[in-house]
Amino acid sequence: MARTFFGTDGIRGRANGIITPDLALRVGMAAGLVFQRGDHRHRVVIGKDTRLSGYMIENALVAGFTAVGMDVLLLGPMPTPAVAMLTRSMRADLGVMISASHNPYDDNGIKLFGPDAYKLSDELESRIEELICGDMTGMLAQPANMGRAKRIESVHARYIEFAKRTLPRNQSFDGLRVVLDCAHGAAYRVAPEALWELGCEVVTIGDQPDGFNINREVGSTAPEALMAKVREVRADIGIALDGDADRVLIVDEKGHLVDGDQLMAVVAESFHEDGRLARNGIVATVMSNLGLERHLGGLGLSLDRTPVGDRYVLEHMRTHGFNVGGEQSGHLILSDYSTTGDGLVAALQVLAVVQRRQRPASEVCHRFEPLPQVLRNVRYKSGRPLEDDGVLKAIAAAELKLNSHGRLLIRPSGTEPVIRVMGEGDNRDLVEAVVNGVVEAVGLAAA
Known part of the structure; x- marks a missing residue:
């Protein structure tokens, strides 16, 4: 049915x-x-x-x-x-x-x-x-x-202990000043306590839920408050969770946002160095930046891509034996520890790398230069614009222009009548031109 x-x-x-x-x-x-x-x-x-x-x-x-x-x-x-x-x-x-x-x-x-x-x-x-x-x-x-x-x-203590046990027994974060944004969400009690028990000096925002303010101007989907707070208190690092704490983004000591692609690179390199990275590669979605794929390739590691959605990432990981996967949005799945994305556990792995390398988060978490990426959404009322002859010709022309210098991704949204057009490549002007050409063709077909 x-x-x-x-x-x-x-x-x-x-x-x-x-x-x-x-x-x-x-x-x-x-x-x-x-x-x-x-x-x-x-x-x-x-x-x-x-x-x-x-x-x-x-x-x-x-x-x-x-x-x-x-x-x-x-x-x-x-x-x-x-x-x-x-x-x-x-x-x-x-x-x-x-x-x-x-x-x-x-x-x-x-x-x-x-x-x-x-x-x-x-x-x-x-x-x-x-x-x-x-x-x-x-x-x-x-x-x-x-x-x-x-x-x-007793469940809070049980989960905190579980999260801490994903780290080596002697791991301590003494000396790290961390700003934690709980998005006024589900982790507002457990996440600050876990970091405190591990030795962090914790400055917390987004930890006063009132039933209405979850994700409102806080959390991983609105990281500006965290970026400002990190700069204000001169923290070593900032951690942004979302409402149910299954995703995480990082802010470095300069107040710059670090997305899920960079975090996957951090964890993949760390696991690879320790001999813990299964299949010598990771799993990400079609939205992850081509810069991540090239960076991993330079290390002799692979990147398998799936459709958008952490569900598809996890299915691929289970089927093919990978233990690291995720999305650009901050869903990181570390299957040695969790059966789903876990923002706190992922953040602890990143903190461990920062502490071990004794370098600023801006250096540790910036693993590659992302390629220029342009995303446009085209709304339509009915029909199937992607089957239109004019759209198909525009897509073929765009792919020919990009050739091996980038990639083009066009997909219908799964939740609304929108066609998403994403392009990325070495030359931003070229990417902009290619995406705009496809968007124009889709718009004409959808009119």
Whole structure:
């Protein structure tokens, strides 16, 4: 059946628009039914970020899961990777994260993890959707078999200890002044404490969530506040998480932003030097800068590319045996430690390299010169502009002009009627001209 609710990262939409109490209730019932395997007492862990609508969705999910006989362990505000880790650690049958990641507060979402702590397959999501759209009345648990709900208080310490154990036992960050931006999100408690326990002098911003301010002018999607704070307090480095802390960006001591491509290069080189880099390469999406690919190639390392989305990166990593992957946006997946992107764990790996090399973050984190990259979005009303003869000719002409000096990427958005045109190459003027030519052709076809 066609997927009605699940996108590339769970179910997401406006609270009390797409994400209603009724939908959350039905998701809890359906997922609970799908994951009741065997005759043991089944349980699910539920975490959330700091959005006001999280209370509503959490309670509706609890009602759904308990109605079909699953016990519920409530974690409260916790990062998405912490929920994944605790799902496996607590031997749960299912994990749920209530979050819309980097979106504003009036959106929310439901992400599901299996007992192996990985996001669900398309097949499992389709089975859950089929139940959501059907009649589950006859599948409810008998009164004596209904589930219970319990709030777990020790989870913050467990996740902090897990994050710290991704570093060598004797690792210390004594002497490092770090500005940490928690995006008023899910990591506002655990991330500052973890850095403090490791010896950092921590200056924290974005750590006062009020239900409405998640990602608002803070976090990895709005790093300007962090850049200013790093310069103000003369910090050694800045760390920007997003609302559910599964992505991270870095700001160096000069206040300059370091994106996910540079961070992947830092981690890949460090792992390679230590003999820990699997397959002598990493996985990134088609959006990662060509400069990263060339830099890795100069080190004898490969870069495998996937479609946009950390889900596709992880699938490729699992299938082909890579242990480092990520996106330019800051999703870094280090599969030796996590089954999903983990902003805190990735930040700790970068801090370890900075501390070990005893060089400024601006030197350590600037691994290559990115090629000029131009991205344009063209909105259309209907039809298939990319199949138009004029557009196809413009694309062919653009690729011929770039030849081996760059690349062109044209793709429809998966969430809105937009064609994304991205070009990059050694010559910015040439890239601008090539992209503008394609954009003009798409615009004519879409008119």
